[in-house]
Amino acid sequence: KEVPEDDKEIFKFKYEARAQLVALQAELLTLDDTSNRTSIVQTARLHLALGLNYIEAEELGEGETNLKIAQKHMHNFRGAAMIEETDAGCEIVTPGGADIDPSQDHVLVDIYNQRGFLWSTRGDDAKAEKFLKASESLYNSTASKTASIEDSYCSTVFFLAQVYSNLKKQVLASQYCMMTLQKQLLTKKEFDKVEWTSNCLHLSGFYLGCENFSMADYCLRSAQHVISTVQGHDSRIEANMHIAVAKYYHQILKVSWNRKEAGSEAPLVDGHQDGVFDLPIPAPIDKLPMTRTFEEAREIFKLSLPKFEKSLEYYNFDDECTAHIDVKADIGALWRTLINYEADIERQVSMHKRR
Incomplete structure (x- = not known):
């Protein structure tokens, strides 16, 4: 659908999509076992979609809340986090152990990407860098590079190029810019030439x-x-x-x-x-x-x-x-x-x- 011309209805379709996501969320809660691993991932993906919906409708606080919920679910599914948040800030961690499940890592990369992008739009590029580097660390630690995680990582390097440019780290910005251009070519998908x-x-x-x-x-x-x-x-x-x-x-x-x-x-x-x-x-x-x-x-x-x-x-x-x-x-x-x-x-x- 095209966006209505009336400025008052500019987010009309965002609200309609949000209502559908909320309905899906309610339906998911009616399942007998919401703690099984499939349900955990579905719940995380729903909150990720809701978070993006709120952010695109300029409701950043509610958007961040949903991204945090999605992140928590994926940390539980994976068995480990790639980033730890405290009142003093956030730090990238390198988890170990045999119980880690990386099968849905592309979802967590998407979540970290969006949290990084959100902090960048708020003007805190240093914090944005932490989340985006967590995405990169997660991508690098994943042995099986599926098409899904490659697509997600393409967004990571694109956002990092912007963040490093904002931080006046031009050498790093150029490196990630080149990586972005290369990723777009390698995916063989349509892009704006x-x-x-x-x-x-x-x-x-x-x-x-x-x-x-x-x-x-x-x-x-x-x-x-x-x-x-x-x-x-x-x-x-x-x-x-x-x-x-x-x-x-x-x-x-x-x-x-x-x-x-x-x-x-x-x-x-x-x-x-x-x-x-x-x-x-x-x-x-x-x-x-x-x-x-x-x-x-x-x-x-x-x-x-x-x-x-x-x-x-x-x-x-x-x-x-x-x-x-x-x-x-x-x-x-x-x-x-x-x-x-x-x-x-x-x-x-x-x-x-x-x-």
Whole structure:
């Protein structure tokens, strides 16, 4: 069903679904033995669904209460918890023993995920991290990686990428972002390829900022491959692709110049890089020498400038004024970087005029 236009009825269908869940809960309570293991899992799943329903209807307190009940039931079923909560906070634990039943661990991973997501929406990303790392620990301890727990863990790494980004732990955020993108490819299920491409471009930008040219280039090629499989994608993602490629080549010029000024001759890439996607594209580059001469710099410049200019077809001044000005500023900066490599003063002046 579509959401009613009247704002007063925005949660109407949530309330209808909630009523059905409550009815199922009442029916479950009428069973002769609600303590058997099947009933315990069913009860936990019902409270998980109710918790999500309340949270989506912006009733966070009631949502958390149901998630806690679901968690308690799954701890009882499993025979052990992966996280302990006290007034001082919560800590991940590593249970042992032969009585642990991991057969429904994907349900507990879902519960930990949702509790982590809830704490993140409340602004407590440190506490959110605890629950999400408990999910990850549970996933890692499970010998049989079923499709259900793989799907649940895909959400775990996605949430962890967001949490680490909020915590300003950018290296960890990028690692989990890459894991998320890889998980989406490996599940072979439908996913938003435009969003995947956009996230991959952001990841490329992060690696570029860390001067990891091998992985920045690899993410660019991965994004180009995935978006090429989408028919009729919008022009914005194409323009963003052009900008990302242009910035990649500009960064090669900037970093090479800085190293040259510092007296370094070290290549920009020297050695194998870990981490690849499940895509039919070449592995990350393992060699990339630094740019030393004006002639070499000019060739890199010719790869960057047309991409910036191509992006202006979408980011035109009339429709996208702010972005248009940003790209123009990038073009000016690109010229300035190239000028650094030119020793002749008159040619420098000429290039400044063109800039």
